[in-house]
Amino acid sequence: MEIIKxxxxxxxxxxxxxxxxxxxxxxxxxSREGFGENLFRxxxxxxxxxEKVADFxxxxxxxxxxxxxxxxxxxxxxxxxxxxxxxxxxGFKVVISSFFADIFKNNALNNQILPxxxxxxxxxxxxxxVEKNPNLEVTVDIPNQTLSIPEIGIxxxxxxxxxxxxxLINNYDDIDxxxxxxxxxxxxxxxxxxx
Amino acid sequence: xxxSKAKTLFEKIWDAHLVHRQEGHPDLxxxxxxxxxxxxxxxxxxxxxxxxxxxxRPTQTIATADHNVPTKNQHLPIQEPLSKFQVDTLTRNxxxxxxxxxxxxxxxxxxxxxxxxxxxxxxxxxxxxxxxSHTATHGALGSIAFGIGTSxxxxxxxxxxxxxxxxxxxKIQIDxxxxxxxxxxxxxxxxIAQISASGGTGYFVEYCGxxxxxxxxxxxxxxxxxxxxMGARGGxxxxxxxxxxxxxxxxxxxxxxxxxxxxxxxxxxxxxxDAKFDKEYHFKAEAIQPMITYGxxxxxxxxxxxxxxxxxLNSSAEEMAKSxxxxxxxxxxxxxxxxxxxxxxxxxxxxxxxxxRIVADFVRGKQKAADVEVWIVPGSKKVExxxxxxxxxxxxxxxxxxxxxxxxxxxxxxxxDKVPAGKYCVSTSNRNFxxxxxxxxxxxxxxxxxxxxxxxxxxxxxxxxxxxPALATI
Numbered sequence: 077m078e079i080i081k082x083x084x085x086x087x088x089x090x091x092x093x094x095x096x097x098x099x100x101x102x103x104x105x106x107s108r109e110g111f112g113e114n115l116f117r118x119x120x121x122x123x124x125x126x127e128k129v130a131d132f133x134x135x136x137x138x139x140x141x142x143x144x145x146x147x148x149x150x151x152x153x154x155x156x157x158x159x160x161x162x163x164x165x166x167g168f169k170v171v172i173s174s175f176f177a178d179i180f181k182n183n184a185l186n187n188q189i190l191p192x193x194x195x196x197x198x199x200x201x202x203x204x205x206v207e208k209n210p211n212l213e214v215t216v217d218i219p220n221q222t223l224s225i226p227e228i229g230i231x232x233x234x235x236x237x238x239x240x241x242x243x244l245i246n247n248y249d250d251i252d253x254x255x256x257x258x259x260x261x262x263x264x265x266x267x268x269x270x271x
Numbered sequence: 272x273x274x275s276k277a278k279t280l281f282e283k284i285w286d287a288h289l290v291h292r293q294e295g296h297p298d299l300x301x302x303x304x305x306x307x308x309x310x311x312x313x314x315x316x317x318x319x320x321x322x323x324x325x326x327x328r329p330t331q332t333i334a335t336a337d338h339n340v341p342t343k344n345q346h347l348p349i350q351e352p353l354s355k356f357q358v359d360t361l362t363r364n365x366x367x368x369x370x371x372x373x374x375x376x377x378x379x380x381x382x383x384x385x386x387x388x389x390x391x392x393x394x395x396x397x398x399x400x401x402x403x404s405h406t407a408t409h410g411a412l413g414s415i416a417f418g419i420g421t422s423x424x425x426x427x428x429x430x431x432x433x434x435x436x437x438x439x440x441x442k443i444q445i446d447x448x449x450x451x452x453x454x455x456x457x458x459x460x461x462x463i464a465q466i467s468a469s470g471g472t473g474y475f476v477e478y479c480g481x482x483x484x485x486x487x488x489x490x491x492x493x494x495x496x497x498x499x500x501m502g503a504r505g506g507x508x509x510x511x512x513x514x515x516x517x518x519x520x521x522x523x524x525x526x527x528x529x530x531x532x533x534x535x536x537x538x539x540x541x542x543x544x545d546a547k548f549d550k551e552y553h554f555k556a557e558a559i560q561p562m563i564t565y566g567x568x569x570x571x572x573x574x575x576x577x578x579x580x581x582x583x584l585n586s587s588a589e590e591m592a593k594s595x596x597x598x599x600x601x602x603x604x605x606x607x608x609x610x611x612x613x614x615x616x617x618x619x620x621x622x623x624x625x626x627x628r629i630v631a632d633f634v635r636g637k638q639k640a641a642d643v644e645v646w647i648v649p650g651s652k653k654v655e656x657x658x659x660x661x662x663x664x665x666x667x668x669x670x671x672x673x674x675x676x677x678x679x680x681x682x683x684x685x686x687x688d689k690v691p692a693g694k695y696c697v698s699t700s701n702r703n704f705x706x707x708x709x710x711x712x713x714x715x716x717x718x719x720x721x722x723x724x725x726x727x728x729x730x731x732x733x734x735x736x737x738x739x740p741a742l743a744t745i
Contacts, residue, residue: 104353106313149469157420186422238295
């Protein structure tokens with residue numbers, strides 16, 4: 077994953093918790109697959125009829141794309157990685173927000189989803205821009221760490237650690253890296269305070 | 272020099288567990304104890320199988336079934352097929368990889384954050400992780416404990432280490448004396464209301480001050496437990512005599528010479544006087560009243576005598592309106608007198624023996640309101656048997672409370688303990704998110720004492736008005 081060019085799906089709500097991303101009753105699965113159909117389940121479907129809620133952003137048919145844009149403190153609450161699996165399975169590759177909950181951020185990166193942090197001001201600008209033009213084109217360039225939305229004059233640098241950037245681009249995995257440090261772990265174990 | 276610099280308690284424990292540090296990389300941190308449960312572990316075991324890896328240090332991982340278990344008839348096979356499969360999968364995985372499992376029916380089974388401290392598995396100065404955000408609970412013993420995702424569970428199973436960026440440090444100091452009827456749950460709900468549901472994001476918190484020092488170990492666990500509800504990675508409290516008295520002689524606590532050796536380490540576990548925190552807050556215990564949440568994140572809390580504010584801290588008018596609409600409330604009103612339908616006393620926040628004793632002392636000789644259903648769910652088999660040994664079960668039964676069997680229960684409503692849509696539940700758990708206790712369920716978070724008072728009155732009330740003079744200890 078290097079460059080993502082896509083339109084965006086806006087969810088202008090703060091404090092979207094992982095119980096909304098994937099409610100607990102869908103956590104009974106023992107695999108990583110199939111969570112996308114229940115992404116934002118209780119906002120997406122009427123709880124009595126099971127029908128789609130017509131004006132919810134994933135149903136409205138106005139916005140599509142590989143990039144979700146959400147209000148601050150996205151992914152707060154439970155540590156369930158199922159939230160990242162649901163977002164990934166639905167097809168999002170990037171989530172843009174002004175603030176991510178810590179555990180969600182790790183879970184996203186461990187599932188090839190880029191949590192892209194922007195300022196509150198830029199986030200507002202994106203929400204306003206996409207309201208005017210639902211087909212707003214966004215480019216996320218991971219190697220160069222830039223977010224560009226030429227139509228509304230946004231070219232922003234974003235932060236990502238060197239290591240995680242390499243993992244995202246090359247689809248590397250933490251366990252391979254840690255296994256390469258097994259010797260260090262063994263040395264540590266010899267010196268640690270055992271309780 | 273790293274070693275001569277004044278350090279916070281958090282930094283001391285972190286540095287003592289550092290396996291490898293490399294520029295541009297997260298730290299590689301050694302993990303002393305790893306707790307797993309049925310919901311967030313199956314995919315991690317699949318990963319190990321795919322890679323052909325064993326569990327690296329099987330004696331350092333402890334398993335229990337808690338999130339997705341029934342709280343009735345635990346001696347019978349689980350009826351719901353998906354839940355049964357998930358719990359059976361944990362059993363199979365533990366057997367295949369050689370891990371200790373305190374499964375359903377086992378005398379040590381219980382909510383993972385209740386059994387760790389209770390068995391002496393969680394100790395001061397340790398690093399502990401679990402695929403559950405309330406792992407911060409164990410920080411009350413003076414340790415670094417935090418919740419992780421399933422990919423990280425796999426990392427720890429495979430290597431007994433985890434890659435983590437070091438969080439910033441925050442100090443929250445609460446001095447003074449708590450008023451009567453105010454419990455540790457009120458302290459943490461107050462803190463979260465003051466700094467918001469995102470105010471701790473990126474930080475690891477140390478709680479200190481005289482009000483914290485005077486709390487029992489279990490009351491401290493309630494505080495650390497909810498650190499995640501302000502977004503913090505975790506929270507910890509420096510160990511003291513109360514900590515050492517609590518852990519001494521527990522099943523897995525070191526004994527004899529081993530204890531002495533451990534004590535030399537434990538006695539170094541405090542923040543140095545000149546240690547710098549990245550952020551500090553100071554609060555007065557006297558300012559805290561019994562708390563209650565009104566909205567759909569834990570930061571939306573008020574003192575029971577206050578009215579709902581126009582907008583919660585760090586919320587927008589839209590979010591506030593959406594929350595109140597979900598809760599069926601209108602703004603700027605009092606919650607006192609609001610009729611309720613359910614009371615849930617339980618969860619890793621408030622299901623320990625002290626919580627049950629506080630509730631029992633309050634309801635002894637009283638009856639629940641006729642139209643309220645009250646579930647009281649002990650945190651572990653040990654808590655359950657202790658409650659029975661102390662006769663608390665009879666107090667609850669006489670009050671009309673439904674004493675159930677250990678598990679996470681209606682805190683996250685993965686099992687059948689669900690609050691129906693539109694109904695109001697006064698709950699001692701930790702999250703008031705939309706749908707958390709069942710689709711459409713509406714949650715008010717409170718202390719065990721406030722929950723017991725609501726159960727008796729059938730409406731939200733200020734517990735202080737119901738306290739008898741004889742209950743001066745509460």
